[in-house]
Amino acid sequence: MSANILKDYFLEKLENHDLTGMEGARLACHIPVQENFLNFLMNTLIASPDKMNDFKELHFSEMSDDEFLVKIDHKIIDREIRCKIHEIEYTGHSEREVEIEFLKGIKFYEKVLLGLFGKVKYNWWFFKNALESGEEDESGAFWKLSGSKIKINLDVLLRQQNLAFLVPMVDWKGIITKNNSIIIDFELKTEHHESNYPANN
Amino acid sequence: MNPIIRRITENRLSDFKGLSIEGEIPVSEEILNEMLQLFLHQKKKPQKTGEPASPSSSGEDSPDISQIIIESLDENDVKIELKEKQAVLKVTVRKY
Numbered sequence: 001m002s003a004n005i006l007k008d009y010f011l012e013k014l015e016n017h018d019l020t021g022m023e024g025a026r027l028a029c030h031i032p033v034q035e036n037f038l039n040f041l042m043n044t045l046i047a048s049p050d051k052m053n054d055f056k057e058l059h060f061s062e063m064s065d066d067e068f069l070v071k072i073d074h075k076i077i078d079r080e081i082r083c084k085i086h087e088i089e090y091t092g093h094s095e096r097e098v099e100i101e102f103l104k105g106i107k108f109y110e111k112v113l114l115g116l117f118g119k120v121k122y123n124w125w126f127f128k129n130a131l132e133s134g135e136e137d138e139s140g141a142f143w144k145l146s147g148s149k150i151k152i153n154l155d156v157l158l159r160q161q162n163l164a165f166l167v168p169m170v171d172w173k174g175i176i177t178k179n180n181s182i183i184i185d186f187e188l189k190t191e192h193h194e195s196n197y198p199a200n201n
Numbered sequence: 202m203n204p205i206i207r208r209i210t211e212n213r214l215s216d217f218k219g220l221s222i223e224g225e226i227p228v229s230e231e232i233l234n235e236m237l238q239l240f241l242h243q244k245k246k247p248q249k250t251g252e253p254a255s256p257s258s259s260g261e262d263s264p265d266i267s268q269i270i271i272e273s274l275d276e277n278d279v280k281i282e283l284k285e286k287q288a289v290l291k292v293t294v295r296k297y
Binding site for chain 2 (some may be wrong): 005006009020021022023024025026027028029030031032033034036037041043044181183187188192
């Protein structure tokens with residue numbers, strides 16, 4: 001049987017939130033992405049005229065102990081910033097959010113500039129188009145700058161990548177850096193994960 | 202090919218060393234039968250005009266004999282019946 005027939009069959013069921021006959025599935029996913037690949041990915045996006053080519057450089061290094069160093073060369077900011085990834089938490093709207101704290105390398109006025117930058121609607125892969133669009137509607141933004149932190153809303157990020165059907169299925173376990181990799185841990189479950197929400201939500 | 206996909210395939214996932222996906226997917230009898238019906242009734246994609254014919258050794262350019270036979274039957278009811286009404290797919294995927 002063609003694998004595409006099966007893929008289409010299951011994709012259609014998932015997109016229609018039809019989990020009948022597949023309830024109770026659990027897949028633990030552990031995905032390490034090596035620094036080299038992440039930088040290749042960034043270079044590829046920067047080299048693409050329709051994606052992120054207003055960045056001159058976006059380079060990750062020293063990825064360990066939940067920290068990383070990122071060199072950003074962009075018309076708004078040209079800096080090396082040390083960042084720390086915090087635990088995934090729930091927002092007031094029961095959406096999952098990961099916080100990245102700027103530890104070193106960014107000054108107060110640069111945070112203000114980044115704050116303005118954050119008001120522009122865009123998604124992770126298409127910074128350039130959005131920066132040029134000048135729209136100020138934040139309803140679709142998957143991140144926001146808050147003090148010395150950037151908060152990434154993982155549920156909004158999935159929806160922006162046309163993966164909204166995954167939102168009720170993904171139970172995020174953690175995003176860390178270790179051994180020059182960023183490691184993403186999550187479980188895929190074919191049952192609503194509402195029971196995992198904190199009791200006060 | 203997209204350079205990102207090309208790198209992933211050419212490097213044979215070496216950028217994702219340590220990757221693992223493990224777990225179980227229960228699949229009901231009903232789903233197995235839907236998949237079986239998809240298999241039994243799938244149509245072969247028509248070959249595009251101008252495309253070279255597949256080598257005869259692959260058998261791809263020969264008539265779909267199994268499909269012709271299936272369509273010639275007066276009664277054709279093939280189904281999977283599970284005693285406990287559920288199968289479990291056990292998944293273990295790793296990149297060392």
